[in-house]
Amino acid sequence: MTNTTSTPAATFHLFWESEGRGSSMPMGEYATEAEAVAEIPACLQEILSQCDDEGAVTLTGYWSVVQLDAGGDRVGITKYAMPAQT
Numbered sequence: 001m002t003n004t005t006s007t008p009a010a011t012f013h014l015f016w017e018s019e020g021r022g023s024s025m026p027m028g029e030y031a032t033e034a035e036a037v038a039e040i041p042a043c044l045q046e047i048l049s050q051c052d053d054e055g056a057v058t059l060t061g062y063w064s065v066v067q068l069d070a071g072g073d074r075v076g077i078t079k080y081a082m083p084a085q086t
Contacts, residue, residue: 010075011068012036016047017079019060033078036065041083 014027014036027043030036040063060082067076 010070013066013068014039014043015064015066016043017061017064019062021061024064033065033067037063037080040080044083 009031012030012033012035014030015024016027017024025047027046028036028039030039043063062082063080065078065080066074067078069075
């Protein structure tokens with residue numbers, strides 16, 4: 001008889017990080033980094049829809065994808081530039 005245990009997979013958390021203000025906004029948890037990055041445009045539109053006319057000015061910052069291992073420890077972070085706001 002083989003004894004198997006299920007280990008949870010690593011997860012990737014997407015955040016918008018403000019430039020110079022030290023604040024961040026969590027934007028979801030994803031199975032892969034590619035999935036997280038693919039959601040950046042939709043997340044940006046979600047944030048902008050909640051901003052006033054000054055939203056483009058207040059959204060100076062970047063996106064980060066934080067990788068957590070199965071135990072919940074951070075094992076990596078990748079930063080991405082803010083895409084063009086249309």
